[in-house]
Amino acid sequence: MELRDMLEMVRTGEVSVEEAEKYFAKKPFEDMGYAKLDTQREMRSGYPEVVYCSGKADEHLLRIFETLYRENGEVLGTRASKEQYELVRQSIPEISYDEISHILKIERPGKQRKGLIAVCTAGTADIPVAEEAAQTAEYFGNQVERIYDVGVSGIHRLLSKMDTIRLANCVVAVAGMEGALASVIGGLVERPVIAVPTSVGYGANMGGISALLTMINSCANGIAVVNIDNGYGAGYMASQINRLGLRS
């Protein structure tokens, strides 16, 4: 409902001043004191609020899951520990947990997955971050193709998969160490590439800063970068882009 509509109804008396005041003052979130849950988020942006589990106090986590499940009928939690899974399962037995991606979720059944997002990794150790991206995108209703261990030190592995990658509306390139995968993919496809640096590596990788810098300085076109190990962020943005490609 638009501002003008509301004001028109105030004028005609359909809506009282008190009701309109409440409407304008209405806070689009549920205030739990320690947290302010954005329960109107899906209505507003098309995506329900997602829970970043790491570091949340047990009691807070539990209530947030219960509230969002009640409001939205499904919940996605990222960076959950196995202990958090055990905790939430006691209250919501239908919840499921994936040890690789650390995703804790209840998903509405029968969700259709549309379009195509390709999620690529340079090495095997980058898979947990890639799975966070892939499963996030799937939760939001996107079809995902996984293409793992195709890093640039053996470029023929990547080249052999280009036909599949080129079908996607958006590519997520996940790589640690020197992080060159995103540049090479960026030079080979015409779709947007979301680059995810990972903390995989050692020594001068500086916890992923090295891969982040590589990706930010990429000489290829059509690449943008999210935070180190931020599979969720890449999956989210890939969903937005893939959804645009579906509008037909």
Add this chain to the structure above:
Amino acid sequence: MELRDMLEMVRTGEVSVEEAEKYFAKKPFEDMGYAKLDTQREMRSGYPEVVYCSGKADEHLLRIFETLYRENGEVLGTRASKEQYELVRQSIPEISYDEISHILKIERPGKQRKGLIAVCTAGTADIPVAEEAAQTAEYFGNQVERIYDVGVSGIHRLLSKMDTIRLANCVVAVAGMEGALASVIGGLVERPVIAVPTSVGYGANMGGISALLTMINSCANGIAVVNIDNGYGAGYMASQINRLGLRS
């Protein structure tokens, strides 16, 4: 033409072994020695090759502009100095130069601009980078809405423009200093936001690293980041995304 077709023609003799060898060996670029111009780029990716002018030797720059203009009928050069403009103009008088964005270009007339990209800046000093993004996007056939000087230190300026921003398929958020603009926009729109940190500021901005870190660490969803002052990269990726939104 597919690999199989070519091989079939070799078998039947339609194509000689020598010709097929040449075909397989054919380099999809024009080798100028000091540079290898990707003249098939537009055919392959939908975007013609763009020239990064800064630091190019005069003679190289001139020949690259002449070659691409001859092949593509238009050229876009970024980070061109006024001296480079004077140089190229002597050979290609119809070239134009914009002092704010430092873009040097000849554009095919009658190009239609479709969809919508919103380009926002935090301050006035971010405009040169924003213009590089906006003019790149326009060159690639996208419609652009400019919304400048709406940084978070006076959030009401941004809020008053949200209706326009929400119409876009993609938002480019350009900001230096603390770079918080991208996070705030990311929380207010449902479309992908491409964040461009700028080197605007002083002291602990460390040439834009500060804004880059802010944007990479954004707690908002749907944000990815390009290099400091990389308006071109943001304009390019925004074009890819906006184009996806047009397929209907």
Add this chain to the structure above:
Amino acid sequence: MELRDMLEMVRTGEVSVEEAEKYFAKKPFEDMGYAKLDTQREMRSGYPEVVYCSGKADEHLLRIFETLYRENGEVLGTRASKEQYELVRQSIPEISYDEISHILKIERPGKQRKGLIAVCTAGTADIPVAEEAAQTAEYFGNQVERIYDVGVSGIHRLLSKMDTIRLANCVVAVAGMEGALASVIGGLVERPVIAVPTSVGYGANMGGISALLTMINSCANGIAVVNIDNGYGAGYMASQINRLGLRS
């Protein structure tokens, strides 16, 4: 007593040379060898000395608490572990401990809280730092309003609380990740904002350096920054400022 008064008394003989020498040589601290407790601190600055518990040897911590309690009738310790609480409680049973803020204290009863300080956080994970600030300020006799989980990725949550925030003499803005909260608040209030970066986040947050840089580079007016996770420092300075606002 002023220098001149003392000298006058030396001249008249009211004070002997030996006594005067002792007076001039008097050290305004209690020398415990491994520590020099500033027992005259409250007299001098209006604030009693506070104990930074982390890393103190058990015996040292215990004696420092005992000494300060004896001299001042109350003690505030920050960054205390639960083990330190158990230790000190054996000697001072009336001591209390807060697990969220890690504050260990005995407070004089009936303390009146004056003025108003607003303590805001971007997310739920920033609350421990915010509580250190808030409880420090309360210990020093200031009234505190807590406004948590109002980060910029959902700016409407913050805007809905501005009326309360604007009543404060000073605002403490606590945020990790990209740390943009301080800038947005700084643009909305006319009181000094003390920004506290936190180490909340991951990847390129570099343990809070990212949020620190954001806040230091803020384009908003009236913001100054304390160390990462330094809730105590922010609470202390907010007390000084709020106290100034009370002089009427």
Add this chain to the structure above:
Amino acid sequence: MELRDMLEMVRTGEVSVEEAEKYFAKKPFEDMGYAKLDTQREMRSGYPEVVYCSGKADEHLLRIFETLYRENGEVLGTRASKEQYELVRQSIPEISYDEISHILKIERPGKQRKGLIAVCTAGTADIPVAEEAAQTAEYFGNQVERIYDVGVSGIHRLLSKMDTIRLANCVVAVAGMEGALASVIGGLVERPVIAVPTSVGYGANMGGISALLTMINSCANGIAVVNIDNGYGAGYMASQINRLGLRS
């Protein structure tokens, strides 16, 4: 005027829906396209908008000065070059320029300066930044005491000035190189200290990062830090604090 009042008037017809819509949409700034001047800033925050001159295009700078002068009757510009002074003087002959602080301003005559802010520097080379702070504070109606060249390598110089410094409601400590001045002052006064690191020094001072880190890590109480060389920011916040000390 409050939201409720406006809505009441819509109900009674005193205000038409169109007018009310305009009211809700009204932007509290003057939109110049390339800039959005906050002409209601003084009304809102008690401080008129200030111009950061460095890097502004000549035409933009001139119009911004003219607009703010017309609206507010006075203007303060920081980081102005001598060339910018010559430019603006042609349009506004009564403007004045200070070569040390690089402040360009027209100030309403007869302004009264109240309270007290102490501005201290470690060395002679820190004076330009200190003057930016001092003159900003004076422009906003505060009395300022300058205490220069009292760095910690000769602590007796600082100690000899403590009586004056202790009279201030707020102290601004400006220092480059190792930046220890703020800590020492923080240990000697009971008022808030705003620390300004400067880029003075060489080698491992890293353009002021060294002094910034020193100040952020200060073990003294009551210190908060602004950006390197940000005299304006310190002067602004000192004004806010000093003003609080005047409410009686």
Add this chain to the structure above:
Amino acid sequence: MELRDMLEMVRTGEVSVEEAEKYFAKKPFEDMGYAKLDTQREMRSGYPEVVYCSGKADEHLLRIFETLYRENGEVLGTRASKEQYELVRQSIPEISYDEISHILKIERPGKQRKGLIAVCTAGTADIPVAEEAAQTAEYFGNQVERIYDVGVSGIHRLLSKMDTIRLANCVVAVAGMEGALASVIGGLVERPVIAVPTSVGYGANMGGISALLTMINSCANGIAVVNIDNGYGAGYMASQINRLGLRS
């Protein structure tokens, strides 16, 4: 001559104690006070001493060139300015200067070039560094193949040149920006790759640190890295390696 031989001759009287003392004390360099020229270097290592011209005082530079030319019959200087060329030419008219590589040299005629070193660049802007490497290697008697502008954003350009690159005993990979070229080449050849990061790029390239980190963190085998823009160092080490490949 070995230590034992000398001592034997002392015993027999063939060599006097004074002569032996001089022998043991003999310094294998020409002491010019401000510099100690290693005139025995070629005898010892197979490579004559090379002059790093940048920053040398005119008089020092001139004398060093004269001395080395006299001793060795040829001289190689790197990072020379055009002014230094003009200076040295007045004394040694047969000297030559290359404006791209900034190499200033007199080379013995008829030098044979053996083996093969491939010098590759990612872009056109990396050519000056690559030429420093290539010309250094040629001066030391190695054959060099130049393969420029084959960066990873258009991987087909590199792949089309692999047959040539695979013939070399050693590959020098020169790249700025994200510096991914070395990793890709490292995965495609079985010879050692010397990676040279360049300062080409802008923003978060941090003067070449970004490319350096990429190369140091390379996941490909057989890559080692020299300093940013250090074409000379790469050319030198490539010579050592290529020479090993010639021993047959």
Add this chain to the structure above:
Amino acid sequence: MELRDMLEMVRTGEVSVEEAEKYFAKKPFEDMGYAKLDTQREMRSGYPEVVYCSGKADEHLLRIFETLYRENGEVLGTRASKEQYELVRQSIPEISYDEISHILKIERPGKQRKGLIAVCTAGTADIPVAEEAAQTAEYFGNQVERIYDVGVSGIHRLLSKMDTIRLANCVVAVAGMEGALASVIGGLVERPVIAVPTSVGYGANMGGISALLTMINSCANGIAVVNIDNGYGAGYMASQINRLGLRS
């Protein structure tokens, strides 16, 4: 087999179009889904694929070892934990583990070691990294001389070993803390020096960055650097270089 040969056979019918298509499409790796093993690596580069064990999931590690052992008859794994050794031993009892270098391997018996590589360390704490280099080189068929604890703080220890070091085709210099060993060796030998910075040290060594910078900035000729603690990388490249020295 060359491209031309294959095409010739297609023309003559020796090879059918279907077979040729398969040939051109053939992927030279074994796709295990989570990993793509390069089983043709030894054929292509002369070195079989090596396993980086750290962080691999148990099941993945086991299958990779089994597959490579089956294909190549030997396997080398680096950075293996003792737990991984216990795991793999259950399936491949003949595997051996070295606790110092953390190398887990099965080696074909009777392998001949040729040429000479010298592996030097500055201190005792650098030995684990040096052993990774030495044992990698030995696995690839190179003879290795170990020269440990010859750091520059007691230069006489190094000088007494120079005769041995000078016999090698390649020197690996392993050093933490200030990492000066590589420079000193580089000035004393005429063979390539591969410098390996280690994370040995504390404080401002920043996890090895200090030694890395020292080595990258070395003023000696013929030095290139690998990642911090990357003994494997140094051993690999030393093998390539030593092998070149054997071609006679």
Add this chain to the structure above:
Amino acid sequence: MELRDMLEMVRTGEVSVEEAEKYFAKKPFEDMGYAKLDTQREMRSGYPEVVYCSGKADEHLLRIFETLYRENGEVLGTRASKEQYELVRQSIPEISYDEISHILKIERPGKQRKGLIAVCTAGTADIPVAEEAAQTAEYFGNQVERIYDVGVSGIHRLLSKMDTIRLANCVVAVAGMEGALASVIGGLVERPVIAVPTSVGYGANMGGISALLTMINSCANGIAVVNIDNGYGAGYMASQINRLGLRS
């Protein structure tokens, strides 16, 4: 014995060629394979070799202690763990361990301590580093005065101790957090000050880098800096300086 003397004796036959060869070839260290112990160190430099225990393998540590004890009659080990103490005590029961400084030693009885070194700390948490310095200096025969917890946030504590500090030939200033103590002392004494940054602090102290930068950038004269937490290094150099002050 000088080179010339030895050669003279070879000539006269007092020393045979074989003996002289051995003399010239004699390595002034005991080669244990994994370590090369400098058993002539005390003779050469006046200080016996000291053992850095951290990270040494048990067997290595034990043998090194046994060897040095046998050769020198006393041993000093730094950064020893309690476990290492238990280990060595089984072989050398007379060894003693200090839990604060982590020093493990056997000291020759009756050692006289001369001159004076002042060791100062900013806080209580800096004491372990200070004790490493103090006990090292005492082991080397210097008298030490400890002055702890005199940091700049309460400058009066330091000023009250200046008379004692001024008696020393050398001052060691140990401080973490902002590390300003060294500058203040440097301005108050005329003797050399060795500054030791510590890793004490949190947040932007970056493990002591902050204090290191403060001390390196000190504006006071007569200050030089050792590594973070390097009490041993400071104690060693203070010994060298104090010893110079004793030569009378």
Add this chain to the structure above:
Amino acid sequence: MELRDMLEMVRTGEVSVEEAEKYFAKKPFEDMGYAKLDTQREMRSGYPEVVYCSGKADEHLLRIFETLYRENGEVLGTRASKEQYELVRQSIPEISYDEISHILKIERPGKQRKGLIAVCTAGTADIPVAEEAAQTAEYFGNQVERIYDVGVSGIHRLLSKMDTIRLANCVVAVAGMEGALASVIGGLVERPVIAVPTSVGYGANMGGISALLTMINSCANGIAVVNIDNGYGAGYMASQINRLGLRS
């Protein structure tokens, strides 16, 4: 005069209260407003105040030179430009300037130089910094031996000079690039070594940070470090140490 003496005289009336008050309040510096000259410095520390010329305003510089010359009969200025020399010469014609060290001074004639300080450099480009150290030490009455261009890439040059270096009471080691010189010297002498990193180098030398880190992490004993290019600081501290060695 001691505190007690003064107080005694107050008691007896020898000194009036007013005079004593003045005595206690007396500031041991000449307050010039913009600077506070420490004219009692020589009396207090044995070294007159030295002027850091860089960045001083012309008028300030001139007056400071005039004042110090008048008070002390000599002046030493560091980092002076040629323009500053021309300026001061007009007022003080007897002043002299050295273009290499940038030292501007008037020195009392007939000053005796005692003891010995060795000043060593790694390369020719480090000489300006070394000269600042050497000439500072000479100005303060120390004898200096210069040993230049003895860096570790040709260690024999350094070894040939060790006899001279070992005669000094203190060694100043000046080096840029990888800065390994200090470690090697530290291992060869028994006197304190003051290490001066220089900004000489390029690329990853990061303006001297690389050499600074090398020196701070030195594994040799008896080394402490001053700021990058801080020849003055090294010369000053070397003077303090050499002076201690003279007390006999």
